[in-house]
Amino acid sequence: MDLNWLILLFGVGDSQTYFLYMSSIKFSFIHTSHTHVKRFKNVLRRYSGVQASHFVDEELLGDILLRGEIGKDHELRFKGLIKEVNKTYPQLVICTCSTLGQIISKGKGMNNVVGLDQPMIETCIEKHQKVVVAYTLKSTVFPTLELIAKTAKALNKPVEIIECFCEKAWEYFPHDVDQYLTKIKEALLPFIQKGDAIILAQASMGGVKQMMSTDKPLYSSDEIGIDYYVRSLMK
Secondary structure, eight states: OOOOEEEEEEEETTEEEEEEEEOOEEEEEEESSTHHHHHHHHHHTTSTTEEEEEEEOHHHHHHHHHHTSOOHHHHHHHHHHHHHHGGGOOSEEEEOOSTTHHHHTTOTTOTTEEESHHHHHHHHHHHOSEEEEEESOGGGHHHHHHHHHHHHHHHTOOOEEEEEEOTTTGGGTTTTHHHHHHHHHHHHGGGGGGSSEEEEOSGGGGGGGGGOOOSSOEEEHHHHHHHHHHHHHHO
16 A cells, blocks of 8 residues: 555544544665664654654675675575565565665666665755765765765755764674664864864764754764655655
């Protein structure tokens, strides 16, 4: 069933009652870490009528990082995973890994596949011109900056990017998330005043927002992305 807000009208004479309810949304998520499953389940709890299945392939990102680039075999593996995911008949397949955005952006075989970071980037670029882009993996840089450039062009908005590489953080993920987020915070502190806003380029970085005390907005893909895709299917 396609998602719709359905209004049912019951009544006798002048007495009428409206009932508003949402038919079920069905997402399937592709993660590259098991830690994301719990995080996104928590995000989804705020939405009624949303069903979600979660698929994890940690070796895919691990091999990309080991090799230093995305190869044809990685693309084939990712597309094979999408094929399996689509057997659950989701309305949308959401990939939470920014690195894999390079594959999604090519478009082939990605009809119902989206990256989580597009809504975040669009929201940020609409409001801010000077943006700090924080990341813990170099493999995230190209797809993120490419997406920012495309979005800025589409919105006809000028944008200045300041990169913040949180290079000491990744070694703690996923076995020590608290330390991972602490290292991100430490790397970000000198950059707080350099931009109008901060983009946290990876979904795993979202938790640092609760650790930062700043009047500068921090944009993370987890909450913004999910909210956008739920609302888009409600239309």
